[in-house]
Amino acid sequence: MHVVIAPDCFTGTLTATQAAEAMAAGWHDTAPRDALTLLPLSDGGPGFIDVLGRSLEGDTVAVTVSDPLGREVPGAVLVVERDGGRTAYVESAQAAGLHLLAADERNPALTSTWGVGELLLAALEEKPDRVVVGLGGSGTNDAGAGLLAALGAGPAHDLARGGRALATAPDDALSGLLAVREQLREVDLVIATDVDNPLLGFKGASAVFGPQKGATPEVAQELEGALGRFTEIVARTLPEPLDLLSGAPRRLEREPGAGAAGGLGYALLLLGGRRVSGVQLVLESVGFHDVVRGSDLVITGEGTFDWQSLHGKVASGVAEAALEAGLPTVVLAGQVLVGRRETMGLGISGTYAVAETPEQLDAALLDPVGTLRARAARVARTWSAGR
Template identity: 85%
Template sequence: MHVVLAPDCFTGTLTATQAAEAMAAGWHDTAPHDTLTLLPLSDGGPGFLDVLAGALSGETVALTVSDPLGREVPAAILVVDVEGERTAYVESAQAAGLHLLAPEERNPAVTSTWGVGQLLAAALEHSPQRIVVGLGGSGTNDGGAGLLAALGAGPAEHLARGGSALAKAPDDALSGLLAAREQFAGVDLVVATDVENPLLGFKGASAVFGPQKGATPELAQELEGALGRFTEIVARTLPVPLDLLSGGPRRLDREPGAGAAGGLGYALFLLGGRRVSGVELVLDAVGFHDVVRRSDLVVTGEGTFDWQSLDGKVAAGVAMAALEAGLPSIVLAGQVMVGRRETMGLGISGTYAVAEAPAEVDAALLDPVGTLRARAARVARTWSPAR
């Protein structure tokens, strides 16, 4: 039997590559006769660059940028040349990721996306025809204001001090936005996201993702107001774009994906970016569809398989691709928080948790490789026919 192992990272414990290798070791323990293909994946969040670097022939350019609190951290961009077209890949989580912050430091009122702007500036230095920015896993909620400041759109004292500071930003805080946008003239700026949330409202960045980044309900409301003020400043600065179909005004803050990564999607839209599904972009880049057509079973996974996993995440993208190819897919996750009814629509044939009870969570965190390997070995007994 040919089994494809295509997990996302297990956030906080394993990279996607480490997870795939642990799954492979466990599967081989039970079914050494099976053929295994490892395809670690990402939906635009942490690990985006590593996954693409492993699949594409390109140059990884190392650099140093600012983290959400202004400290220097190592980062990179991936530059790929194909048939005369140069593409620069950027992973926003390398500069704005929640994993860069200790639990006590997680405060979206003060964290900034300035470092993501530094990554984009570095990408522009390579004169690409296309820049692809992976969004996800951020510890910020500043609408991408810090990113814009790093590109010269306005003063850092107004734009790069976190989400809450935007509430007091003056009307001319984005006086350089048109010039910043001009830097991307002739560049196809692609925004790869795992969510379609708008910037504001009940489904917006502050309400939905703010609590995951350390925001209390009160702070989430404060951030919502600050981002609202930010859109007012944008409206005073940037000509209103028109919808090509209706001819009416186009509200970029309401575009699907504007709320991704704490509003980074919105800032990239202001620079002329267009949204694509992060997981679909990665699936195409690694040749997933061709591999699946030659396989018998697809195994995906992530740290926590919950309701958010069902739309736009790696597990959902993998399951849908397997369904289109007429193959069964299963999910092997650290924890499983949704039931059979929720997964049936994706064609998922089974879900398996490493930690099946709350008491097992600590053991899984202490030995993520060993526990994932052991669970994969047990799953293989069910799915791999005896030779």
């Protein structure tokens, strides 16, 4: 039996590679005769560069950038030459990731995306034809204002002090935005997102993702107003773009993916970027369809399999691609918070949680590799035909 193991990272505990290796070890414990292919994945969030670097022949350029609170952290740009073009890949979570913040530091009213701008500048120094920015797993909610400041679109004291400060930003805070757009005009800027949320509203960045980053309901409401103010500044600065087909005005804050990574998607749209599904881009880059050809089962997973997992995340992308290939998919996650009815439409044949009780969750956090390995071994007893 041939099994493809293709998980995302288990946020906060395991990288995608570590998760795949733990699953493979557990499966081998039960079914040592099965052939296993490990294919760690990402949807644009943490691990984006590592995952692509395993499959794409390219050079990794090491850089030092700022984290959400302005401290120096290591980052990298992956530069790939292919089909006569040069592409630079950037992982925004390296500079804006929630994992860079201690629990008592998580406050999206204060965190900035300045460091993501530094990553983008490093990518542009490589003279690429295309820049792909992976979005996801952020600890910020500033609509990408910090990124724009780092690129020279406006003063750092107006734009790089977190989302809350945007409420009092002056009308001319983005006086350099047009010049930055012009500098990027010859670059194909691709926004690889894990979600399709707009910037504002009940499905926007502040309302949906703010609480995950430490925002209280009051802070989330405050951020909603501050980001609304930011869109007013944009409207005063940037001519309203038009839809190429209909000629109708485009409200970029309403575009799918504008709310990704706390609004980083919005800032990149302002710079002329175009959005793609992060997981689909990764699946194509790593040759997922070729890898699964001739296999019997696909296993994917992530830390928490919930309603968000059903839309644009690795698990849903893998399941849909496997379904096209006529293969069953099994999800193995730290926690499973959705039922069978919600997953059947994606072609998921089974979901299995490492932790089903608070006690098991504590054990999983203390020994993520061991508990994931043990759960994979039990799943193999159900699914392996060769044990």
